[in-house]
Amino acid sequence: xxxxxxxxxxxxxxxxxIVKSKSEYPDLIYIDRHxxxxxxxxxxxxxxxxxxLPLANPQQTIATADHNVPTKNQHLPITEMLxxxxxxxxxxxxxxxxxxxxxxxxxxxxxxxxxxxELGITLPGLTIVCGDSHTSTHGAFGCIAxxxxxxxxxxxxxxxxxxxxxxxxxxxxxxxxxxxxVLSKDIILYIISQIxxxxxxxxxxxxxxxxxRSLSMEARMTICNMSIEMGARGGxxxxxxxxxxxxxxxxxxxxxxxxxxxxAYWKTLTSDEDAKYDTEYSYKAEDIEPMITYxxxxxxxxxxxxxxxxxxxxxxxxxxxxxxxxxxLQKEQSLIGKEIDYVFIGSCTNSRIEDLRLVxxxxxxxxxxxxxxxWIVPGSKKVEAQAIAEGLDKxxxxxxxDLRQPGCSACLGMNEDKVxxxxxxxxxxxxxxxGRQGPGARTFLxxxxxxxxxxxTGKIMDVRQLLN
Amino acid sequence: MPLQVSNIDTDQIIPARFLKATTREGFxxxxxxxxxxxxxxxxxxxxxxNNSKFSGEALIAGxxxxxxxxxxxAAWALADFGFKVVVSSFFADIFKSNALNNxxxxxxxxxxxxxLLFDAINENPTTEIVVDLEEQKIEIPSKNESRSxxxxxxxxxxxxxxxDDIDYxxxxxxxxxxxxxxxxxxxxI
Numbered sequence: 001x002x003x004x005x006x007x008x009x010x011x012x013x014x015x016x017x018i019v020k021s022k023s024e025y026p027d028l029i030y031i032d033r034h035x036x037x038x039x040x041x042x043x044x045x046x047x048x049x050x051x052x053l054p055l056a057n058p059q060q061t062i063a064t065a066d067h068n069v070p071t072k073n074q075h076l077p078i079t080e081m082l083x084x085x086x087x088x089x090x091x092x093x094x095x096x097x098x099x100x101x102x103x104x105x106x107x108x109x110x111x112x113x114x115x116x117x118e119l120g121i122t123l124p125g126l127t128i129v130c131g132d133s134h135t136s137t138h139g140a141f142g143c144i145a146x147x148x149x150x151x152x153x154x155x156x157x158x159x160x161x162x163x164x165x166x167x168x169x170x171x172x173x174x175x176x177x178x179x180x181x182v183l184s185k186d187i188i189l190y191i192i193s194q195i196x197x198x199x200x201x202x203x204x205x206x207x208x209x210x211x212x213r214s215l216s217m218e219a220r221m222t223i224c225n226m227s228i229e230m231g232a233r234g235g236x237x238x239x240x241x242x243x244x245x246x247x248x249x250x251x252x253x254x255x256x257x258x259x260x261x262x263x264a265y266w267k268t269l270t271s272d273e274d275a276k277y278d279t280e281y282s283y284k285a286e287d288i289e290p291m292i293t294y295x296x297x298x299x300x301x302x303x304x305x306x307x308x309x310x311x312x313x314x315x316x317x318x319x320x321x322x323x324x325x326x327x328x329l330q331k332e333q334s335l336i337g338k339e340i341d342y343v344f345i346g347s348c349t350n351s352r353i354e355d356l357r358l359v360x361x362x363x364x365x366x367x368x369x370x371x372x373x374x375w376i377v378p379g380s381k382k383v384e385a386q387a388i389a390e391g392l393d394k395x396x397x398x399x400x401x402d403l404r405q406p407g408c409s410a411c412l413g414m415n416e417d418k419v420x421x422x423x424x425x426x427x428x429x430x431x432x433x434x435g436r437q438g439p440g441a442r443t444f445l446x447x448x449x450x451x452x453x454x455x456x457t458g459k460i461m462d463v464r465q466l467l468n
Numbered sequence: 469m470p471l472q473v474s475n476i477d478t479d480q481i482i483p484a485r486f487l488k489a490t491t492r493e494g495f496x497x498x499x500x501x502x503x504x505x506x507x508x509x510x511x512x513x514x515x516x517x518n519n520s521k522f523s524g525e526a527l528i529a530g531x532x533x534x535x536x537x538x539x540x541x542a543a544w545a546l547a548d549f550g551f552k553v554v555v556s557s558f559f560a561d562i563f564k565s566n567a568l569n570n571x572x573x574x575x576x577x578x579x580x581x582x583x584l585l586f587d588a589i590n591e592n593p594t595t596e597i598v599v600d601l602e603e604q605k606i607e608i609p610s611k612n613e614s615r616s617x618x619x620x621x622x623x624x625x626x627x628x629x630x631x632d633d634i635d636y637x638x639x640x641x642x643x644x645x646x647x648x649x650x651x652x653x654x655x656x657i
Contacts (some may be wrong), residue, residue: 019644019647020640025621026620028640033657039488039539042490042491046491059656060656067487068487068488123655126655132537132538133537148562149538149539149565149566149569152565152633155634158634158637158638159634160644161637163633163637197532198475198532201532201561228536231532252657254654258653258654261653265652265654297535315474322473413483431479434480436484439502
């Protein structure tokens with residue numbers, strides 16, 4: 001792109017990170033931060049050893065154990081042998097290659113996409129990668145953040161760079177004011193229901209508009225987090241005063257003169273007014289109600305008061321039948337009043353302190369319904385500590401919720417926290433794929449408020465009916 | 469082998485509970501685990517991988533193949549099982565990149581040609597499909613139908629010659645050094 005042309009936020013950060021550009025070849029892009037975890041890193045470390053290469057930049061590599069950890073008794077050795085071996089392998093690799101590890105029990109341990117922002121490691125204008133598709137979360141700060149496979153993890157470890165063709169750009173604008181009981185999770189579930197689970201493929205998304213601007217950083221992270229669920233490489237939101245206020249004073253944030261310089265640069269990180277995007281969508285916040293998915297991909301979502309459609313937009317008869325068969329649901333059925341078995345509040349989508357506060361505020365003085373198990377899993381040790389400091393733990397315990405220790409937990413059916421086959425789980429996580437929360441488990445994706453409503457009633461409810 | 473399902477996500481290709489290995493080998497055993505086996509690890513006879521009628525090194529799959537998680541284990545599992553090519557009318561970005569990094573060729577064709585492939589295989593499970601990477605062409609000789617497919621020039625060179633991204637990047641280490649000197653100091657950690 002020529003200088004002088006109007007540029008998107010994405011273009012500006014991308015161009016700033018090009019190490020080498022060659023016609024027909026992918027751009028060589030410099031990576032500022034590389035997060036690693038136990039599941040997608042061992043084969044990459046092995047690759048370095050086989051090539052006899054050092055880790056290019058240990059300081060910029062940040063490790064935590066999150067996917068494969070138990071969320072009970074984290075002070076004890078992991079009982080499941082393969083999980084323990086995977087976490088131990090991470091420990092040994094970090095030691096050998098000089099990477100700081102926020103291990104189980106460490107006060108900074110947590111889900112990788114929760115700890116990056118809370119420690120001030122995630123900043124505007126950076127490039128961030130991780131061997132996890134929800135790396136898009138960090139884009140909420142106005143940086144380019146995306147998930148990569150293990151071969152690319154090895155590439156970044158070896159060179160601090162990545163080969164990438166520049167993706168297309170997409171603008172999604174949400175203007176207006178959200179209704180009572182409607183959260184940022186509902187915004188992103190709504191968007192995905194409109195453009196489908198593959199509608200963003202090949203694109204990097206920028207979310208704009210007054211409804212996005214009015215959101216807190218944590219709410220913005222929820223939106224960017226699920227960009228991958230429409231197939232997009234990542235999502236981002238231009239930094240503003242809300243962003244700067246969130247970052248200031250955090251452990252790894254720039255301080256003093258460096259803060260002033262950073263701030264001056266960050267303020268230039270907006271899309272030019274007449275910048276062109278390859279694809280654009282615009283929605284009204286007022287059209288969005290609390291959302292719920294009914295099928296087996298995140299694009300199969302409806303407003304909670306609507307009926308399941310005959311055929312989802314961008315889907316077909318065969319796919320609908322397979323999805324509804326798996327879920328044990330019927331076409332044109334209403335989900336309101338549907339009895340459920342589990343509620344999971346957690347994951348890199350919705351496990352931050354604001355999520356926990358919203359839930360605590362709603363359930364205070366109430367009890368969970370007898371027919372449900374409720375798991376509430378803080379995203380990090382810091383979130384857990386903050387929740388305890390605010391007395392939220394007491395509210396959850398009094399309500400009969402199972403407050404567990406930080407980790408990815410029941411989001412992905414990998415660790416011990418699994419939903420049994422055939423059971424319904426109302427979940428604040430990000431994927432409702434077949435078997436995602438355990439073999440045969442049936443997932444309804446919702447916001448933390450809708451999950452809280454399901455926890456106390458034992459059913460799928462329109463949370464707006466229960467708010468004062 | 470035909471798998472006429474759209475939006476096949478990487479949790480179906482290889483469920484998370486099988487991602488605990490620390491090496492790249494052996495994932496083929498659990499490829500499509502929850503579709504391939506019923507409860508009690510009894511093979512699901514209806515699933516295509518268990519159907520002795522079908523064989524071959526090409527998986528033909530519905531639209532938006534490989535969506536969801538970035539796990540490269542999905543590409544490893546397919547390659548480990550013995551697939552060399554996956555054909556679909558649409559691939560998720562990260563899967564496509566992971567496949568290319570593991571010598572598994574993702575071939576994107578139009579919907580009509582994909583349906584033609586399914587029809588041909590359903591009519592005759594031993595239908596021959598010819599893939600020519602050099603010419604970027606996929607052909608069904610019995611139907612006298614073919615399509616050209618796209619692959620980026622860089623990856624084509626890598627696949628044909630067995631080159632590796634890391635070797636290529638390490639040759640540019642002077643450029644990387646120069647770039648690092650120009651970085652904002654506040655971007656360092």
